[in-house]
Amino acid sequence: MELICPAGTPAALHDAVGAGADAIYCGFNDETNARNFPGLNFNREEMRDSIAHAHRYGVKVLVAINTFARAGNVDLWRRAVDDAVECEADALIVADVGVMDYVARTHPQQRLHVSVQAAAANPDSIRFYVESFGAKRVVLPRVLSVPEIAAITREVDCETEVFIFGGLCVMEEGRCSLSSYATGKSPNMDGVCSPAGAIQYREENGALISRLGNFTINKFAKGEAAAYPTLCKGRYQTDEGCGYLFEDPASLDATTMLPELRKAKVSALKIEGRQRGRAYIERVVKTFRHALIALEEGRPIPADELNGLSEGQSTTVGAYKKTWR
Amino acid sequence: MPVALASRVLPLLPLQLLLGICLREIRSRHPRIFDRLGSHTGKRYGLDPTDLPLAFVLEPRRMNPRVTVVRTLPPGVDARIAGPLSALIGMTDGSYDGDALFFSRDIQIDGDMEAVVALRNAIDDSRVDFLAESVAWLGPLATPIERLLRGLVAPPSFRQEMGVGGGG
Numbered sequence: 001m002e003l004i005c006p007a008g009t010p011a012a013l014h015d016a017v018g019a020g021a022d023a024i025y026c027g028f029n030d031e032t033n034a035r036n037f038p039g040l041n042f043n044r045e046e047m048r049d050s051i052a053h054a055h056r057y058g059v060k061v062l063v064a065i066n067t068f069a070r071a072g073n074v075d076l077w078r079r080a081v082d083d084a085v086e087c088e089a090d091a092l093i094v095a096d097v098g099v100m101d102y103v104a105r106t107h108p109q110q111r112l113h114v115s116v117q118a119a120a121a122n123p124d125s126i127r128f129y130v131e132s133f134g135a136k137r138v139v140l141p142r143v144l145s146v147p148e149i150a151a152i153t154r155e156v157d158c159e160t161e162v163f164i165f166g167g168l169c170v171m172e173e174g175r176c177s178l179s180s181y182a183t184g185k186s187p188n189m190d191g192v193c194s195p196a197g198a199i200q201y202r203e204e205n206g207a208l209i210s211r212l213g214n215f216t217i218n219k220f221a222k223g224e225a226a227a228y229p230t231l232c233k234g235r236y237q238t239d240e241g242c243g244y245l246f247e248d249p250a251s252l253d254a255t256t257m258l259p260e261l262r263k264a265k266v267s268a269l270k271i272e273g274r275q276r277g278r279a280y281i282e283r284v285v286k287t288f289r290h291a292l293i294a295l296e297e298g299r300p301i302p303a304d305e306l307n308g309l310s311e312g313q314s315t316t317v318g319a320y321k322k323t324w325r
Numbered sequence: 326m327p328v329a330l331a332s333r334v335l336p337l338l339p340l341q342l343l344l345g346i347c348l349r350e351i352r353s354r355h356p357r358i359f360d361r362l363g364s365h366t367g368k369r370y371g372l373d374p375t376d377l378p379l380a381f382v383l384e385p386r387r388m389n390p391r392v393t394v395v396r397t398l399p400p401g402v403d404a405r406i407a408g409p410l411s412a413l414i415g416m417t418d419g420s421y422d423g424d425a426l427f428f429s430r431d432i433q434i435d436g437d438m439e440a441v442v443a444l445r446n447a448i449d450d451s452r453v454d455f456l457a458e459s460v461a462w463l464g465p466l467a468t469p470i471e472r473l474l475r476g477l478v479a480p481p482s483f484r485q486e487m488g489v490g491g492g493g
Contacts, residue, residue, distance in 0.1 A: 008446065009361075009446060009449060009450035009451065010450060011419075011450045011451070011452055012449070012450070015419075037442055037446065038363070038365065038439045038440075038442045038443035038447045039361040039362060039363070039442060039444070039445070039446030039447045039450075040442075040445035043360075053381065055416075153341075195439075196438040196439040196441070197438065197439045197444045199438040200435075200438070201433070201434055201435050202435060203433060203435070208430065208433075220430075223430065224430075225428050225429060225430070226427055226428050226429075226430055227428065275424075276422055276424055277416070277420040277421075277423050277424070277445065277449045278419040278421040278422075278449055278452075279415075279419055279420055279421050279425070280422040280424070280425065282419075283422075306426055308429065309422060309424075309425045310425075310428070311424075311428060312428065313428050313429060314421075322348065
Protein backbone atom coordinates (compact mmCIF):
# COMPACT_ATOMS: atom_id res chain seq x y z
CA MET A 1 0.00 0.00 0.00
CA GLU A 2 1.33 3.43 -0.98
CA LEU A 3 1.79 6.03 1.76
CA ILE A 4 0.37 9.37 0.57
CA CYS A 5 1.57 12.34 2.60
CA PRO A 6 0.55 15.99 2.78
CA ALA A 7 2.71 19.04 2.11
CA GLY A 8 1.61 22.65 2.46
CA THR A 9 4.99 24.14 1.63
CA PRO A 10 8.14 23.14 -0.27
CA ALA A 11 9.95 22.61 3.05
CA ALA A 12 7.22 20.24 4.22
CA LEU A 13 7.44 18.38 0.92
CA HIS A 14 11.17 17.93 1.36
CA ASP A 15 10.60 16.62 4.89
CA ALA A 16 7.90 14.22 3.71
CA VAL A 17 10.30 12.85 1.08
CA GLY A 18 12.93 12.33 3.77
CA ALA A 19 10.47 10.74 6.18
CA GLY A 20 9.42 7.96 3.84
CA ALA A 21 6.49 9.09 1.72
CA ASP A 22 5.71 7.12 -1.44
CA ALA A 23 3.75 10.05 -2.80
CA ILE A 24 2.99 13.58 -1.68
CA TYR A 25 -0.09 15.66 -2.40
CA CYS A 26 -0.07 19.44 -2.51
CA GLY A 27 -1.72 22.33 -4.30
CA PHE A 28 -1.31 25.77 -5.82
CA ASN A 29 -1.63 28.91 -3.71
CA ASP A 30 -5.12 29.83 -4.84
CA GLU A 31 -8.72 28.73 -4.48
CA THR A 32 -8.29 25.72 -6.77
CA ASN A 33 -7.24 23.58 -3.84
CA ALA A 34 -9.15 22.72 -0.70
CA ARG A 35 -6.46 24.00 1.68
CA ASN A 36 -6.32 27.61 0.54
CA PHE A 37 -4.87 29.04 3.77
CA PRO A 38 -2.80 32.23 4.26
CA GLY A 39 0.90 31.65 3.64
CA LEU A 40 0.35 28.07 2.53
CA ASN A 41 0.80 26.18 -0.76
CA PHE A 42 2.97 26.42 -3.84
CA ASN A 43 3.49 28.98 -6.57
CA ARG A 44 4.26 27.62 -10.04
CA GLU A 45 8.02 27.76 -9.67
CA GLU A 46 7.92 26.09 -6.24
CA MET A 47 5.66 23.37 -7.64
CA ARG A 48 8.01 22.65 -10.54
CA ASP A 49 11.09 22.56 -8.31
CA SER A 50 9.37 20.49 -5.63
CA ILE A 51 8.14 17.88 -8.11
CA ALA A 52 11.62 17.64 -9.57
CA HIS A 53 13.04 17.16 -6.07
CA ALA A 54 10.53 14.43 -5.22
CA HIS A 55 11.18 12.65 -8.51
CA ARG A 56 14.92 12.58 -7.80
CA TYR A 57 14.08 10.40 -4.79
CA GLY A 58 11.52 8.27 -6.60
CA VAL A 59 8.60 9.94 -4.81
CA LYS A 60 5.44 10.87 -6.74
CA VAL A 61 3.64 14.19 -6.44
CA LEU A 62 -0.13 14.42 -6.76
CA VAL A 63 -1.52 17.92 -7.31
CA ALA A 64 -4.87 18.65 -5.69
CA ILE A 65 -7.11 20.84 -7.84
CA ASN A 66 -10.08 19.81 -5.82
CA THR A 67 -12.44 22.71 -5.29
CA PHE A 68 -15.49 23.24 -7.49
CA ALA A 69 -14.98 25.64 -10.38
CA ARG A 70 -17.25 28.65 -10.45
CA ALA A 71 -19.44 29.25 -13.46
CA GLY A 72 -17.98 32.12 -15.44
CA ASN A 73 -14.51 31.71 -13.97
CA VAL A 74 -13.33 28.25 -14.96
CA ASP A 75 -10.07 29.54 -16.40
CA LEU A 76 -8.41 29.55 -12.97
CA TRP A 77 -9.04 25.79 -12.67
CA ARG A 78 -8.05 25.05 -16.27
CA ARG A 79 -4.83 27.00 -15.85
CA ALA A 80 -4.07 25.05 -12.68
CA VAL A 81 -4.56 21.81 -14.61
CA ASP A 82 -2.34 22.94 -17.49
CA ASP A 83 0.38 24.15 -15.13
CA ALA A 84 0.33 21.00 -12.98
CA VAL A 85 0.69 18.87 -16.12
CA GLU A 86 3.55 21.08 -17.29
CA CYS A 87 5.21 20.71 -13.87
CA GLU A 88 5.07 16.91 -14.45
CA ALA A 89 2.64 16.05 -11.70
CA ASP A 90 2.20 12.30 -11.40
CA ALA A 91 -1.56 12.68 -10.94
CA LEU A 92 -4.20 15.35 -10.52
CA ILE A 93 -6.69 15.03 -7.68
CA VAL A 94 -9.95 16.54 -8.91
CA ALA A 95 -13.50 16.82 -7.56
CA ASP A 96 -15.41 18.85 -10.16
CA VAL A 97 -16.80 16.97 -13.19
CA GLY A 98 -16.16 20.01 -15.39
CA VAL A 99 -12.50 20.08 -14.40
CA MET A 100 -12.26 16.30 -14.84
CA ASP A 101 -13.73 16.64 -18.31
CA TYR A 102 -11.12 19.29 -19.14
CA VAL A 103 -8.32 17.02 -17.91
CA ALA A 104 -9.63 14.05 -19.89
CA ARG A 105 -10.04 16.02 -23.12
CA THR A 106 -6.99 18.27 -22.95
CA HIS A 107 -4.49 15.98 -21.26
CA PRO A 108 -5.71 12.43 -21.96
CA GLN A 109 -2.40 10.91 -20.83
CA GLN A 110 -2.52 12.62 -17.43
CA ARG A 111 -3.35 10.31 -14.54
CA LEU A 112 -6.54 11.42 -12.78
CA HIS A 113 -7.62 10.71 -9.20
CA VAL A 114 -11.11 11.43 -7.87
CA SER A 115 -10.81 13.70 -4.83
CA VAL A 116 -12.50 12.88 -1.54
CA GLN A 117 -14.38 16.13 -2.19
CA ALA A 118 -16.32 14.35 -4.96
CA ALA A 119 -17.88 12.18 -2.25
CA ALA A 120 -17.84 9.10 -4.46
CA ALA A 121 -19.06 6.62 -1.86
CA ASN A 122 -20.58 3.81 -3.92
CA PRO A 123 -19.61 1.69 -6.95
CA ASP A 124 -22.07 3.37 -9.32
CA SER A 125 -20.71 6.79 -8.56
CA ILE A 126 -17.10 5.64 -8.92
CA ARG A 127 -17.89 3.80 -12.15
CA PHE A 128 -19.19 7.08 -13.58
CA TYR A 129 -15.83 8.79 -12.98
CA VAL A 130 -13.87 5.85 -14.36
CA GLU A 131 -15.98 5.45 -17.51
CA SER A 132 -16.49 9.16 -18.22
CA PHE A 133 -13.05 10.55 -17.45
CA GLY A 134 -10.70 7.59 -17.17
CA ALA A 135 -10.08 8.08 -13.43
CA LYS A 136 -7.47 5.67 -12.15
CA ARG A 137 -8.06 6.08 -8.42
CA VAL A 138 -10.77 7.27 -6.07
CA VAL A 139 -10.16 8.76 -2.64
CA LEU A 140 -13.01 7.37 -0.55
CA PRO A 141 -14.97 9.64 1.81
CA ARG A 142 -14.48 9.11 5.52
CA VAL A 143 -18.03 7.83 6.00
CA LEU A 144 -17.43 4.18 5.10
CA SER A 145 -16.70 1.18 7.31
CA VAL A 146 -13.82 -1.14 6.38
CA PRO A 147 -16.22 -3.88 5.12
CA GLU A 148 -17.90 -1.24 2.93
CA ILE A 149 -14.48 -0.14 1.64
CA ALA A 150 -13.63 -3.77 0.87
CA ALA A 151 -16.91 -4.27 -0.99
CA ILE A 152 -16.43 -1.13 -3.07
CA THR A 153 -12.80 -1.98 -3.86
CA ARG A 154 -13.90 -5.42 -5.13
CA GLU A 155 -16.54 -3.93 -7.39
CA VAL A 156 -14.77 -1.02 -9.08
CA ASP A 157 -12.22 -0.93 -11.88
CA CYS A 158 -9.91 1.57 -10.26
CA GLU A 159 -7.66 1.84 -7.25
CA THR A 160 -9.03 3.01 -3.91
CA GLU A 161 -7.29 5.35 -1.46
CA VAL A 162 -8.40 5.92 2.14
CA PHE A 163 -7.46 8.31 4.92
CA ILE A 164 -5.57 6.83 7.86
CA PHE A 165 -4.70 9.86 9.97
CA GLY A 166 -5.59 13.48 10.62
CA GLY A 167 -8.49 15.88 10.71
CA LEU A 168 -11.77 14.08 10.33
CA CYS A 169 -14.71 15.41 8.34
CA VAL A 170 -17.86 13.85 9.70
CA MET A 171 -20.08 15.17 6.93
CA GLU A 172 -20.20 13.83 3.42
CA GLU A 173 -17.27 15.66 1.95
CA GLY A 174 -17.80 18.13 -0.84
CA ARG A 175 -21.42 18.47 0.27
CA CYS A 176 -20.95 20.13 3.67
CA SER A 177 -22.30 23.67 3.96
CA LEU A 178 -21.67 24.34 7.65
CA SER A 179 -18.63 26.56 7.12
CA SER A 180 -20.43 28.39 4.34
CA TYR A 181 -23.45 28.90 6.61
CA ALA A 182 -21.32 30.42 9.37
CA THR A 183 -18.77 32.39 7.37
CA GLY A 184 -19.81 32.60 3.72
CA LYS A 185 -16.76 30.52 2.74
CA SER A 186 -16.47 26.79 2.30
CA PRO A 187 -13.82 24.19 1.50
CA ASN A 188 -15.83 23.24 -1.57
CA MET A 189 -15.83 26.62 -3.30
CA ASP A 190 -13.12 28.66 -1.59
CA GLY A 191 -10.76 26.00 -0.25
CA VAL A 192 -11.25 26.91 3.38
CA CYS A 193 -13.30 25.26 6.11
CA SER A 194 -13.79 27.67 9.01
CA PRO A 195 -11.47 30.31 7.51
CA ALA A 196 -8.92 31.93 9.81
CA GLY A 197 -10.39 35.36 9.11
CA ALA A 198 -13.65 34.32 10.80
CA ILE A 199 -12.04 32.76 13.90
CA GLN A 200 -11.71 34.44 17.27
CA TYR A 201 -10.13 33.05 20.43
CA ARG A 202 -10.54 34.58 23.86
CA GLU A 203 -9.15 33.56 27.25
CA GLU A 204 -11.56 34.04 30.15
CA ASN A 205 -10.44 33.05 33.65
CA GLY A 206 -8.29 30.29 32.23
CA ALA A 207 -11.01 29.01 29.90
CA LEU A 208 -10.56 29.25 26.14
CA ILE A 209 -13.57 30.43 24.16
CA SER A 210 -13.56 29.84 20.41
CA ARG A 211 -15.87 31.59 17.97
CA LEU A 212 -16.51 31.21 14.26
CA GLY A 213 -18.29 34.14 12.65
CA ASN A 214 -21.17 34.97 14.96
CA PHE A 215 -21.22 31.57 16.64
CA THR A 216 -19.56 30.50 19.87
CA ILE A 217 -18.24 27.05 19.01
CA ASN A 218 -16.72 25.89 22.26
CA LYS A 219 -15.53 26.77 25.72
CA PHE A 220 -12.58 24.69 26.91
CA ALA A 221 -11.99 24.57 30.64
CA LYS A 222 -8.56 25.40 32.00
CA GLY A 223 -6.18 22.62 30.95
CA GLU A 224 -8.74 20.91 28.70
CA ALA A 225 -7.36 19.99 25.26
CA ALA A 226 -8.51 22.42 22.58
CA ALA A 227 -9.77 21.88 19.04
CA TYR A 228 -10.42 23.71 15.80
CA PRO A 229 -13.53 25.91 15.85
CA THR A 230 -15.58 23.97 13.29
CA LEU A 231 -19.36 23.74 13.58
CA CYS A 232 -19.33 19.96 13.17
CA LYS A 233 -17.19 19.61 16.30
CA GLY A 234 -18.80 22.36 18.34
CA ARG A 235 -20.19 21.86 21.83
CA TYR A 236 -23.90 22.62 21.88
CA GLN A 237 -26.36 23.46 24.62
CA THR A 238 -29.61 21.53 24.13
CA ASP A 239 -32.55 20.36 26.26
CA GLU A 240 -30.58 17.14 26.80
CA GLY A 241 -27.60 19.03 28.19
CA CYS A 242 -24.32 20.31 26.82
CA GLY A 243 -22.17 18.22 24.52
CA TYR A 244 -20.86 17.35 21.09
CA LEU A 245 -23.92 16.71 18.91
CA PHE A 246 -22.20 15.67 15.69
CA GLU A 247 -18.69 14.52 16.60
CA ASP A 248 -16.14 14.83 19.37
CA PRO A 249 -13.09 16.91 18.48
CA ALA A 250 -10.69 14.08 17.67
CA SER A 251 -8.39 13.11 14.82
CA LEU A 252 -8.66 9.97 12.77
CA ASP A 253 -6.00 7.38 13.58
CA ALA A 254 -6.43 4.11 11.69
CA THR A 255 -3.14 2.55 12.77
CA THR A 256 -4.94 -0.42 14.29
CA MET A 257 -6.98 -0.88 11.09
CA LEU A 258 -3.97 -1.25 8.77
CA PRO A 259 -4.17 -5.08 8.59
CA GLU A 260 -7.88 -4.89 7.68
CA LEU A 261 -7.29 -2.15 5.11
CA ARG A 262 -4.63 -4.32 3.51
CA LYS A 263 -7.09 -7.23 3.42
CA ALA A 264 -9.63 -4.87 1.82
CA LYS A 265 -7.04 -4.39 -0.97
CA VAL A 266 -6.94 -0.61 -0.83
CA SER A 267 -4.04 0.73 -2.89
CA ALA A 268 -3.10 3.83 -0.96
CA LEU A 269 -3.21 5.24 2.56
CA LYS A 270 -3.54 8.98 2.97
CA ILE A 271 -2.42 11.26 5.79
CA GLU A 272 -4.42 14.48 6.19
CA GLY A 273 -2.75 17.75 7.17
CA ARG A 274 -1.42 20.02 4.44
CA GLN A 275 -2.10 22.92 6.82
CA ARG A 276 0.12 21.44 9.54
CA GLY A 277 3.77 22.24 10.25
CA ARG A 278 6.91 20.33 9.35
CA ALA A 279 7.09 18.78 12.83
CA TYR A 280 3.71 17.10 12.23
CA ILE A 281 4.61 15.95 8.72
CA GLU A 282 7.91 14.41 9.76
CA ARG A 283 6.58 12.65 12.84
CA VAL A 284 3.35 11.30 11.31
CA VAL A 285 4.97 10.15 8.08
CA LYS A 286 7.81 8.38 9.92
CA THR A 287 5.36 6.75 12.32
CA PHE A 288 3.24 5.33 9.50
CA ARG A 289 6.29 4.31 7.47
CA HIS A 290 7.46 2.27 10.48
CA ALA A 291 3.94 0.89 10.95
CA LEU A 292 3.82 -0.29 7.33
CA ILE A 293 7.23 -1.93 7.66
CA ALA A 294 6.02 -3.68 10.83
CA LEU A 295 2.87 -4.81 8.99
CA GLU A 296 4.96 -6.16 6.12
CA GLU A 297 7.23 -8.05 8.49
CA GLY A 298 4.35 -9.44 10.56
CA ARG A 299 5.39 -7.57 13.70
CA PRO A 300 2.91 -5.86 16.06
CA ILE A 301 2.11 -2.29 15.04
CA PRO A 302 2.62 0.30 17.78
CA ALA A 303 -0.57 2.32 18.35
CA ASP A 304 -1.54 5.61 20.02
CA GLU A 305 1.83 7.21 19.29
CA LEU A 306 0.36 10.34 17.76
CA ASN A 307 -2.20 11.51 20.31
CA GLY A 308 -0.10 14.58 21.13
CA LEU A 309 -0.49 15.81 17.56
CA SER A 310 -4.21 15.17 17.36
CA GLU A 311 -7.11 17.59 17.54
CA GLY A 312 -8.45 17.54 21.10
CA GLN A 313 -5.41 15.34 21.88
CA SER A 314 -7.52 12.27 21.20
CA THR A 315 -8.07 9.94 18.28
CA THR A 316 -10.80 7.79 16.79
CA VAL A 317 -11.15 5.16 14.07
CA GLY A 318 -14.22 7.08 12.95
CA ALA A 319 -16.54 5.33 10.51
CA TYR A 320 -14.07 2.49 9.90
CA LYS A 321 -15.73 0.78 12.87
CA LYS A 322 -19.35 1.87 12.99
CA THR A 323 -19.81 0.96 16.64
CA TRP A 324 -23.07 2.92 16.79
CA ARG A 325 -24.79 0.49 14.40
CA MET B 326 15.15 29.59 34.46
CA PRO B 327 18.47 31.47 34.04
CA VAL B 328 17.27 33.28 30.94
CA ALA B 329 14.25 34.62 32.83
CA LEU B 330 16.43 35.78 35.71
CA ALA B 331 18.87 37.52 33.41
CA SER B 332 16.16 39.24 31.39
CA ARG B 333 14.58 40.58 34.59
CA VAL B 334 17.67 42.55 35.57
CA LEU B 335 19.44 43.29 32.29
CA PRO B 336 18.62 46.36 30.18
CA LEU B 337 16.61 45.64 27.03
CA LEU B 338 18.70 47.68 24.58
CA PRO B 339 21.50 45.10 23.99
CA LEU B 340 18.90 42.41 23.35
CA GLN B 341 17.07 44.70 20.96
CA LEU B 342 20.29 45.38 19.04
CA LEU B 343 21.04 41.66 18.87
CA LEU B 344 17.56 40.89 17.58
CA GLY B 345 17.85 43.68 15.03
CA ILE B 346 21.00 42.04 13.62
CA CYS B 347 19.23 38.70 13.65
CA LEU B 348 16.23 40.09 11.77
CA ARG B 349 18.43 41.69 9.10
CA GLU B 350 20.19 38.35 8.59
CA ILE B 351 16.84 36.61 8.27
CA ARG B 352 15.63 39.21 5.78
CA SER B 353 18.61 38.66 3.51
CA ARG B 354 18.75 34.87 3.85
CA HIS B 355 15.05 34.04 3.84
CA PRO B 356 13.27 36.48 1.50
CA ARG B 357 10.52 33.91 0.82
CA ILE B 358 9.12 34.58 4.30
CA PHE B 359 7.87 37.95 3.09
CA ASP B 360 6.33 36.45 -0.05
CA ARG B 361 4.34 34.01 2.07
CA LEU B 362 3.27 36.71 4.51
CA GLY B 363 1.77 38.70 1.62
CA SER B 364 -0.38 41.53 2.93
CA HIS B 365 0.38 40.50 6.52
CA THR B 366 3.87 42.05 6.32
CA GLY B 367 2.14 45.20 7.53
CA LYS B 368 0.84 43.58 10.72
CA ARG B 369 2.20 43.96 14.26
CA TYR B 370 2.68 40.68 16.08
CA GLY B 371 3.02 40.45 19.84
CA LEU B 372 5.25 37.54 20.83
CA ASP B 373 4.89 36.85 24.52
CA PRO B 374 7.19 34.27 26.14
CA THR B 375 5.22 33.51 29.30
CA ASP B 376 8.30 32.39 31.22
CA LEU B 377 10.18 35.65 30.63
CA PRO B 378 9.49 39.11 32.05
CA LEU B 379 9.61 40.63 28.58
CA ALA B 380 7.90 40.39 25.22
CA PHE B 381 8.52 41.28 21.58
CA VAL B 382 6.63 43.28 19.00
CA LEU B 383 7.46 41.98 15.55
CA GLU B 384 6.75 44.07 12.46
CA PRO B 385 7.82 41.89 9.52
CA ARG B 386 7.87 44.68 6.93
CA ARG B 387 9.59 43.55 3.77
CA MET B 388 11.93 46.53 3.40
CA ASN B 389 12.43 47.36 7.04
CA PRO B 390 11.50 44.53 9.42
CA ARG B 391 11.62 45.49 13.07
CA VAL B 392 11.43 43.83 16.43
CA THR B 393 10.98 45.79 19.63
CA VAL B 394 11.71 44.36 23.07
CA VAL B 395 9.21 45.47 25.71
CA ARG B 396 8.47 44.61 29.33
CA THR B 397 4.78 44.12 28.53
CA LEU B 398 2.97 44.04 25.20
CA PRO B 399 1.40 47.36 24.24
CA PRO B 400 -2.28 47.48 23.25
CA GLY B 401 -3.04 47.51 19.57
CA VAL B 402 -0.96 44.60 18.28
CA ASP B 403 -2.81 42.77 15.51
CA ALA B 404 -2.16 39.32 16.91
CA ARG B 405 -0.61 37.81 20.03
CA ILE B 406 1.17 34.49 20.36
CA ALA B 407 2.03 33.52 23.94
CA GLY B 408 3.73 30.48 25.40
CA PRO B 409 6.99 29.21 26.90
CA LEU B 410 10.07 30.53 25.10
CA SER B 411 11.13 27.02 24.12
CA ALA B 412 7.73 26.41 22.49
CA LEU B 413 7.91 29.66 20.54
CA ILE B 414 11.44 28.89 19.35
CA GLY B 415 10.55 25.25 18.66
CA MET B 416 7.73 26.36 16.37
CA THR B 417 10.12 28.43 14.30
CA ASP B 418 12.78 25.75 13.82
CA GLY B 419 10.31 22.98 13.02
CA SER B 420 10.71 21.06 16.29
CA TYR B 421 7.11 21.64 17.36
CA ASP B 422 3.86 21.73 15.46
CA GLY B 423 1.95 24.94 16.20
CA ASP B 424 -1.48 23.28 16.01
CA ALA B 425 -0.39 20.60 18.49
CA LEU B 426 0.87 23.28 20.89
CA PHE B 427 -2.52 24.97 20.56
CA PHE B 428 -4.43 21.73 21.17
CA SER B 429 -2.37 21.05 24.29
CA ARG B 430 -2.93 24.66 25.45
CA ASP B 431 0.82 25.25 25.64
CA ILE B 432 0.43 28.32 23.48
CA GLN B 433 -2.32 30.91 23.39
CA ILE B 434 -3.22 32.90 20.31
CA ASP B 435 -5.59 35.77 19.85
CA GLY B 436 -6.26 38.61 17.46
CA ASP B 437 -5.99 38.38 13.68
CA MET B 438 -5.92 34.63 12.98
CA GLU B 439 -5.16 35.07 9.28
CA ALA B 440 -2.03 36.96 10.27
CA VAL B 441 -1.06 34.24 12.76
CA VAL B 442 -1.59 31.43 10.24
CA ALA B 443 0.38 33.30 7.55
CA LEU B 444 3.30 33.92 9.93
CA ARG B 445 3.34 30.31 11.08
CA ASN B 446 3.34 28.99 7.51
CA ALA B 447 5.93 31.50 6.31
CA ILE B 448 8.36 30.66 9.10
CA ASP B 449 7.76 26.92 8.90
CA ASP B 450 8.63 26.92 5.20
CA SER B 451 11.71 29.10 5.66
CA ARG B 452 13.49 26.71 8.07
CA VAL B 453 14.74 29.82 9.82
CA ASP B 454 16.63 28.95 12.98
CA PHE B 455 16.42 31.99 15.26
CA LEU B 456 19.03 30.79 17.71
CA ALA B 457 21.57 30.04 14.99
CA GLU B 458 20.82 33.33 13.18
CA SER B 459 21.15 35.37 16.36
CA VAL B 460 24.68 34.15 17.06
CA ALA B 461 25.95 33.76 13.48
CA TRP B 462 27.73 37.14 13.65
CA LEU B 463 29.93 35.81 16.50
CA GLY B 464 32.06 33.85 14.02
CA PRO B 465 34.03 31.03 15.66
CA LEU B 466 32.18 31.55 18.96
CA ALA B 467 28.80 31.04 17.30
CA THR B 468 28.64 27.26 17.65
CA PRO B 469 29.47 26.96 21.38
CA ILE B 470 27.22 29.90 22.27
CA GLU B 471 24.39 28.49 20.20
CA ARG B 472 24.77 25.17 22.03
CA LEU B 473 24.68 26.99 25.35
CA LEU B 474 21.55 28.91 24.37
CA ARG B 475 19.78 25.77 23.20
CA GLY B 476 20.43 24.16 26.56
CA LEU B 477 18.99 27.19 28.31
CA VAL B 478 15.79 27.62 26.32
CA ALA B 479 14.83 24.10 25.31
CA PRO B 480 15.45 21.50 27.98
CA PRO B 481 14.88 17.99 26.55
CA SER B 482 12.21 17.17 29.13
CA PHE B 483 9.97 19.84 27.61
CA ARG B 484 9.93 18.05 24.27
CA GLN B 485 8.95 14.79 25.94
CA GLU B 486 6.12 16.40 27.88
CA MET B 487 4.78 17.96 24.70
CA GLY B 488 4.50 14.62 22.95
CA VAL B 489 5.66 16.39 19.82
CA GLY B 490 8.95 17.18 18.22
CA GLY B 491 11.33 16.00 15.61
CA GLY B 492 11.86 12.43 16.78
CA GLY B 493 10.11 9.25 15.77
